[in-house]
Amino acid sequence: MNALADHALLGIWERGAGCGPVARGLLLLGAALPEQSPERCAEISIGARDAAILRLRRATFGSRFCGRANCPRCREEHEFDLDLGELLADAPPRADGEIALGNGLRFRLPNSGDLAAVVRHNDADAAVRQLLQRCCLNAPSGLAWSQSLLDEVEGEMTALEGATDIELRFDCIACGETWSDRLDVAGCVWEEIAARARRLLDEVHGLAIYYGWSERQILAMSAARRDAYLQRCFT
Numbered sequence: 001m002n003a004l005a006d007h008a009l010l011g012i013w014e015r016g017a018g019c020g021p022v023a024r025g026l027l028l029l030g031a032a033l034p035e036q037s038p039e040r041c042a043e044i045s046i047g048a049r050d051a052a053i054l055r056l057r058r059a060t061f062g063s064r065f066c067g068r069a070n071c072p073r074c075r076e077e078h079e080f081d082l083d084l085g086e087l088l089a090d091a092p093p094r095a096d097g098e099i100a101l102g103n104g105l106r107f108r109l110p111n112s113g114d115l116a117a118v119v120r121h122n123d124a125d126a127a128v129r130q131l132l133q134r135c136c137l138n139a140p141s142g143l144a145w146s147q148s149l150l151d152e153v154e155g156e157m158t159a160l161e162g163a164t165d166i167e168l169r170f171d172c173i174a175c176g177e178t179w180s181d182r183l184d185v186a187g188c189v190w191e192e193i194a195a196r197a198r199r200l201l202d203e204v205h206g207l208a209i210y211y212g213w214s215e216r217q218i219l220a221m222s223a224a225r226r227d228a229y230l231q232r233c234f235t
Contacts, residue, residue, distance in 0.1 A: 003059040004031060004193075006200055006219045013197035016190065022116045025049060025186035028193070029112075032056035045097060045109035047161030050185040051088065054164070057189045058084045061196075067188050069170060069181060076174040087166070098137070099156045106137040107153055109160060128154070206230055 004012070012031055016024040029041045032052040036044075044052075057065065065082040099107040114134050121127035129145060132153050136143075158165050166183040203226050204218045210233045218226065 001032065001055045001059040004056065006223075007216075009060070009193060010197050010200055010219070013193055017194075020119065021184075021187055021190075022112055022119055024190045025053070025115075026112050028053045028056065028186055028189060042112045045111050045161070046115065047097075047109060047164045049112065050164040053185055053189050054084055054088055057192070058088065061192060065188075067183075069168065071170070071172040071175060071177050072179055073177040074172065074175040076172055078170050078172065080168055080170075082166070097160045099153065099160060101152065101156070105139065105143075105149075105153075107132070107135045107157070108137060109157060110135050203230060206233060 008031065012027050016027045019027070026038070026041055029044065029049050029052055030036070030038060032055060033041060033044075041049075054065075063084045065084050065087075067080050067082075069078050069080065070076065071078065097109045099109075101107075110131055114131055117134060118127040118130050121130065129150060132150055133139065133145065135153075164185065166185070167180050168183055169178070169180045171178050200219070204215050207213055207218050207226065207229055208215065211229070221229075
């Protein structure tokens, strides 16, 4: 997996700045798997999508993955720190997977197209129900989608997606609240991309004003050389 060059990173940020989370995830997946067509990327399961995005993130930013979460009760900020090397060792790439239940029902894993179909749902439970119904490959007419059936399918999908389904657990030191939350891989990596893009734009802006260089010339420099020039601008 190759790291994102600075000009490519800025291009992804520019295209995704006005998009929703599903489209941004597909942009990141396309950068991670440039050999795949956009149509094929949309068919790749969310677990495989997240594994590919994490590999791209590791190549671009390194193995240490840090983030923050707020306590749902008191809003105290908590940090988490993940080792992507360990995480990805348990997440072999897989683009497809199928689940067979004891009652004969078969399901595929959800993909970005499925997420796009339910993303505007106001009711989270209804969105999950619709998502799982879309993934059923042989649902008979009039099937009763009981909560126990939905829970069973969701559990099987989580097990199949493996290490890319990351659940974080927190204990709030401020109020004692304990909670867990699933890591939004594409969302967190997008935030890092956006932060890096803003820093790059600041660097280009400063060097262009001081030296008159073009964006292309500045981005062609290594980060170390750009930093060295920036330090000389203010000495």
